[in-house]
Amino acid sequence: MAETSTTPAxxxxxxxxxxxxxxxxxxxxxxxxxxxxxxxxxVGSMLINALDFAGIAxxxxxxxxxxxFGLREIALLYGATGVGIGIADTLIGSVExxxxxxxxxxxxxxxxxxxxxxxxxCSDRFTLRRxxxxxxxxxxxxxxxPVVDWTPSRVLVAVLMVLSSSALFxxxxxxxxxxxxxxxxxxxxxxxxxxxxxxxxxxxxxxFPRELAIALTVVLPIAFVNWYPCLYLLGRxxxxxxxxxxxxxxPLAASVVVAAALLVWRTGVRRYTSxxx
Amino acid sequence: xxxxDVSGLERTFVVRRRAGFVRRTRSEVRAVHDLxxxxxxxxxxxxxxxxxxxxxxxxxMLTGILVPTAGSLxxxxxDPSRQRTQLAQRIGVVFGxxxxxxxxxxxxxxFELLRKIYRIPDARYRENLDRFVELxxxxxxxxxxxxxxSLGQRMRGDITAALLHDPEILYLDEPTIGLDVxxxxxxxxxxxxxxxxxxxxxxLTTHDLQDIEALCDRVIVIDHGTSVYDGSLGGxxxxxxxxxxxxxxxxxxxxxxDVPGAWVRKVEGPRQxxxxxxxxxxxxxxxxxxxxxxxxxxxxxxxxxxxxxxxxYSRGA
Numbered sequence: 109m110a111e112t113s114t115t116p117a118x119x120x121x122x123x124x125x126x127x128x129x130x131x132x133x134x135x136x137x138x139x140x141x142x143x144x145x146x147x148x149x150x151v152g153s154m155l156i157n158a159l160d161f162a163g164i165a166x167x168x169x170x171x172x173x174x175x176x177f178g179l180r181e182i183a184l185l186y187g188a189t190g191v192g193i194g195i196a197d198t199l200i201g202s203v204e205x206x207x208x209x210x211x212x213x214x215x216x217x218x219x220x221x222x223x224x225x226x227x228x229x230c231s232d233r234f235t236l237r238r239x240x241x242x243x244x245x246x247x248x249x250x251x252x253x254p255v256v257d258w259t260p261s262r263v264l265v266a267v268l269m270v271l272s273s274s275a276l277f278x279x280x281x282x283x284x285x286x287x288x289x290x291x292x293x294x295x296x297x298x299x300x301x302x303x304x305x306x307x308x309x310x311x312x313x314x315x316f317p318r319e320l321a322i323a324l325t326v327v328l329p330i331a332f333v334n335w336y337p338c339l340y341l342l343g344r345x346x347x348x349x350x351x352x353x354x355x356x357x358x359p360l361a362a363s364v365v366v367a368a369a370l371l372v373w374r375t376g377v378r379r380y381t382s383x384x385x
Numbered sequence: 386x387x388x389x390d391v392s393g394l395e396r397t398f399v400v401r402r403r404a405g406f407v408r409r410t411r412s413e414v415r416a417v418h419d420l421x422x423x424x425x426x427x428x429x430x431x432x433x434x435x436x437x438x439x440x441x442x443x444x445x446m447l448t449g450i451l452v453p454t455a456g457s458l459x460x461x462x463x464d465p466s467r468q469r470t471q472l473a474q475r476i477g478v479v480f481g482x483x484x485x486x487x488x489x490x491x492x493x494x495x496f497e498l499l500r501k502i503y504r505i506p507d508a509r510y511r512e513n514l515d516r517f518v519e520l521x522x523x524x525x526x527x528x529x530x531x532x533x534x535s536l537g538q539r540m541r542g543d544i545t546a547a548l549l550h551d552p553e554i555l556y557l558d559e560p561t562i563g564l565d566v567x568x569x570x571x572x573x574x575x576x577x578x579x580x581x582x583x584x585x586x587x588x589l590t591t592h593d594l595q596d597i598e599a600l601c602d603r604v605i606v607i608d609h610g611t612s613v614y615d616g617s618l619g620g621x622x623x624x625x626x627x628x629x630x631x632x633x634x635x636x637x638x639x640x641x642x643d644v645p646g647a648w649v650r651k652v653e654g655p656r657q658x659x660x661x662x663x664x665x666x667x668x669x670x671x672x673x674x675x676x677x678x679x680x681x682x683x684x685x686x687x688x689x690x691x692x693x694x695x696x697x698y699s700r701g702a
Contacts, residue, residue, distance in 0.1 A: 123504070126501070127501060127502055130498055130501050130502075131498065134487055134490060134494060134498055137490060137494070138487060138488070138489035138490050141489045141490070141530070142489075212483075213480070213483055214483075216445065216450050216480075217478075217480065217483065217485055219448070219449065219450045219469065220448050220449075220450065220473055220476070220478045221473055221502060222470045222471075222473040222474050222502065222503060223470075223502055224470075381449075381450060381451055381452050381466060382451075382452045383398070383399070
């Protein structure tokens with residue numbers, strides 16, 4: 109392909125990421141042009157998030173363990189999935205509004221700009237408000253850290269867990285939002301899997317039937333968001349008797365989901381440009 | 386090779402309609418059918434047609450948003466849908482009713498973002514911005530949030546936004562919709578200057594025929610997805626088979642005027658309306674009337690282009 113510009117290849121490949129940053133920055137500035145409204149939304153979001161974990165903590169005033177896990181151990185699970193979905197939601201949460209972009213014609217406008225469509229869609233209405241969720245989940249996770257008997261390999265698994273968990277939710281957001289390329293008003297459908305998945309993974313899988321645990325491993329692999337790596341961090345053997353190597357498979361599961369998501373995204377965009385609806 | 390080359394272009398849509406509770410009927414609608422035209426660099430072309438004629442479908446295919454069902458299509462030597470991002474660097478698109486500007490931020494911020502998106506060299510960006518701001522009189526608005534701009538100012542902002550990266554082709558969809566007469570005039574003047582200075586090719590869809598008359602040497606009329614006229618604006622008058630009108634004010638009321646080559650359409654007291662063919666000269670008709678009658682005043686009315694086009698549409702149907 110005849111690229112007319114003389115930009116070096118390395119600069120070209122960074123172009124989408126850099127433009128994401130530019131657009132996100134503008135959205136933040138636009139948001140801050142209404143300071144009072146921004147402040148109220150931040151406070152509101154922090155209150156809601158704080159109450160969220162409080163519910164689980166209160167439950168533990170009358171029980172000692174849930175599914176064989178103590179409060180701090182559950183806090184670890186809660187924090188890992190919360191940070192993951194928080195990061196994914198902050199970076200690409202807007203992808204769930206793809207149906208709206210199609211209906212209003214904004215997608216057409218984006219298609220006439222020389223920046224990858226996914227970058228434009230994801231950066232749209234980037235908001236710092238979503239940082240509230242990451243902060244809250246991060247605080248809960250930090251409080252849980254002493255429960256782990258830290259070794260270098262556990263530190264590594266913990267870091268990979270947070271990265272994979274973000275990537276997995278990123279994949280799920282994109283994957284299920286793409287449904288809107290086929291039925292343009294189904295944003296709630298994606299929520300069932302992303303936020304629904306987040307809620308499921310806030311509890312140890314031992315509270316659920318074995319069949320669900322299997323499904324969350326092989327069908328919709330959100331058990332890799334936190335459950336398997338946390339088993340390793342906590343030095344527990346798998347309560348369902350599943351193989352121990354699963355505990356190291358989170359990056360693999362995340363890669364598979366992200367690859368599937370990008371493939372479905374491309375198919376969806378191609379469908380849009382070939383059907384016009 | 387022409388800048389825009391369209392040949393045998395075809396686009397069908399599948400429409401599903403509910404027929405009963407679950408059953409759906411499937412039908413195909415042809416939005417564009419056997420469309421062929423080409424545009425050379427520097428042309429200003431009016432692309433007109435009634436609602437649903439296939440105008441936006443064509444524009445979407447030309448910009449790479451929509452893949453054609455059949456036919457061949459080249460814009461600036463590129464295949465629009467396959468090389469969409471490359472093409473994006475070389476075209477500018479303005480949708481009259483939707484802004485691409487950042488609503489809550491000063492105009493300048495939207496422009497700065499575009500500089501990065503299109504990787505416009507700094508010097509070129511500054512030069513273009515200065516020029517357009519001057520021509521479009523946007524100097525005082527650069528630091529105003531877009532939401533506080535008037536419709537005319539915002540449209541001028543949108544057009545600047547579409548031009549900062551020096552596109553070879555500018556697509557304008559209803560650029561003057563909702564603007565007052567002064568704003569419309571200023572915008573047309575700007576587009577003419579742009580075309581003269583940079584030979585930017587313009588493809589304009591509009592319902593405002595004054596836009597066409599002020600800007601376009603060439604019009605393509607599309608109806609039911611296919612081109613029903615492609616040529617000069619003057620030729621469009623002849624196409625319509627319409628007639629010019631000679632308005633005669635006689636000194637006294639009298640019987641209908643009888644001269645060769647013209648016929649009376651209407652009589653109202655001493656004033657009479659005579660029609661004669663567009664391609665005929667007005668001179669012999671005027672001379673004949675003046676020789677045989679006591680004339681107080683004379684005037685000639687050119688056929689209304691809207692009538693001509695309405696006529697074309699109804700013939701296509």
